[in-house]
Amino acid sequence: MRTESGTSIVPANRVAWTPAGFTHQHRAHSDTEMRIVFLPASLARLVPDRPAVFLVSGLAREILLTLTGPRSHDRAASARLRRVLVDELHEANEQPLQLPEPRDDRLRAVARILHEQPADNSSLAELGRAVGAGARTLSRLFRDELGMTFYEWRTQVRIHHALVLLADGHDTTRVAHACGWANPSGFIEAFASIIGTTPGRYRAGRVGEVRRR
Structure with a gap:
């Protein structure tokens, strides 16, 4: 919504x-x-x-x-x-x-990259170089504008994508890798902490x- x-x-x-x-x-x-x-x-x-x-x-x-x-x-x-x-x-x-909508053009550029490639594990500094902003500037913007750290926001992006993939019938391992986790256990832990249940128990x-x- x-x-x-x-x-x-x-x-x-x-x-x-x-x-x-x-x-x-x-x-x-x-x-x-x-x-x-x-x-x-x-x-x-x-x-x-x-x-x-x-x-x-x-x-x-x-x-x-x-x-x-x-x-x-x-x-x-x-x-x-x-x-x-x-x-x-x-x-x-x-x-x-919820994923708050960024207003700053630099944050919007970072958001586009991660929405298109949720498995991208680039650091904030690497993303900053791609969008023309320093890591400190982006970090401040994430906190001031979105109320969370970059890594918290990226996790939310990934969980959003994971929910969609799970609803489409993909298994936990495939979803974990598609959303940037190196192993399913890390994904399961992050998913459960935000959703309140494990991916295996989650059903559309x-x-x-x-x-x-």
Whole structure:
């Protein structure tokens, strides 16, 4: 999901919240079920006033499936379920898998290289020479503009690409090498620390989204 804040991946164990007025785009990879629930303004004010991604609880997931499933509900029952859903989101931890969009032209050039070649293991100094900027300058820009180090950002890029490849059915070893890890164990550790599960257990599944009316 892309908004003005950047690009977020929303795997099956996350739920995305998009307030009214935010332009956004979706792109699905492999077979995907997207469940969308709209919230009235009275409930929307209880969750963040900006796009957010939450770790979805089992209860919240079942509510999303129930509200968007084939079984019909009367308005009162649906309203009660939405209130419980908002309570769950209010208590949930935000766990975005987000790549903030760089604004500086030099960072944009680095980003293009790594998006096109996520397995590129060039150092920041080597990338700097390719885009005409020093490593110190780029390091400062990553921290000031994107709020993370270059290596943290590159790991996020690689995990984003890994999620797409896994959704397309590629095995862990192939994905690890395609995304720049020399061995699968390092990839599994990095993946689990960010996604919360191992690549082997990860499966392309339902993506939940909540929107304000």
